[in-house]
């Protein structure tokens with residue numbers, strides 16, 4: 001019998017998402033006679049203890065008799081049990097200094113750590129994540145801020161809706177003015193943004209048209225890697241080369257700043273990737289962008305006027321176009337920025353359901369039956385030992401190095 005435990009999220013502030021929702025637990029137990037699922041009681045989880053009980057799942061405080069423990073965010077070091085297999089987002093693979101002690105304790109406790117973020121198909125495409133719902137919530141918030149800034153329409157807050165289905169009702173009859181929206185990226189976040197664009201009836205147009213004319217209706221353009229970046233020397237774009245040597249590329253988004261009212265940013269970014277635009281561009285008279293939903297959300301990252309995170313309750317701030325200082329939102333001389341690092345927490349029930357579906361489809365069978373390439377590639381520590389793929393973490397695991405300033409959004 002394989003005993004699986006769903007952890008109560010221990011990180012402060014506590015996350016409200018969960019790896020498997022009650023109906024998924026019920027389905028798994030019904031279809032696998034040799035597995036048992038227990039849930040650690042939690043007051044913060046988006047599905048109540050009672051909902052798990054109603055699905056026939058035992059709710060307890062102590063998961064020490066489970067061998068596989070599923071969480072979402074980092075498990076606090078003091079709560080790590082010995083000799084367990086843990087699955088969660090550990091944020092250790094880039095040697096994040098704030099999780100160094102976590103990795104060390106996992107090793108000391110002879111645990112196995114399988115990190116969701118490292119679950120990838122052979123070509124490096126990530127298998128599991130919350131980006132889609134970050135895109136949904138971020139795009140909604142971007143539109144909400146524009147409506148509030150201009151007084152042209154009003155949208156309710158996402159977290160006040162029970163779920164995504166209820167959220168969609170907010171879009172019936174919504175009249176969006178004839179604005180132009182640029183959506184960057186092509187991953188999960190970008191797909192979530194496009195979902196909202198389409199639900200709001202905003203029309204997709206080609207980039208040439210977007211740049212050259214105005215429309216009698218609201219439009220958006222999606223800018224993927226090949227639309228956004230070009231090699232410094234020959235102007236070409238190769239996805240593989242760009243991922244390996246982003247420093248050799250320039251960003252073409254500058255062409256869009258004079259044609260865009262709202263930027264919805266969903267690109268992947270790291271320090272070597274060129275920024276979407278410069279600070280000087282923000283001060284220039286042709287900078288038309290009024291609202292930036294920076295869903296990627298790296299402080300001073302792809303969006304150089306991302307001045308750090310806001311909260312779900314208070315998601316928008318302004319940035320003065322000349323001094324680049326934070327201002328209250330919706331001021332005439334400022335650009336409004338929405339930068340929130342835990343967007344999926346506004347739609348936690350849907351985000352958890354989607355996450356659990358991916359877990360069931362791509363991961364759990366292999367976890368129950370033994371090894372798989374995907375799981376092997378995602379195993380950072382096996383029974384207290386760094387696996388060969390993560391041997392590069394040795395100095396970090398031994399307390400020598402660590403890296404600061406990396407976003408840990410999910």
Ligand SMILES: NC(=O)c1ccc[n+]([C@@H]2O[C@H](COP(=O)([O-])OP(=O)(O)OC[C@H]3O[C@@H](n4cnc5c(N)ncnc54)[C@H](O)[C@@H]3O)[C@@H](O)[C@H]2O)c1
Nearest residue numbers: 131134186187188189243268295296340341342343409410
């Ligand atoms: N604000 C939030 O709450 C929140 C939530 C989830 C994700 N995010 C952030 O949004 C960004 C996009 O997330 P996503 O879920 O769309 O990611 P994803 O893995 O689904 O897509 C990433 C995309 O970026 C491209 N890419 C470019 N350079 C890359 C590189 N060097 N390595 C890997 N991929 C590269 C990939 O081709 C892919 O299309 C990330 O920075 C993530 O941290 C924010």
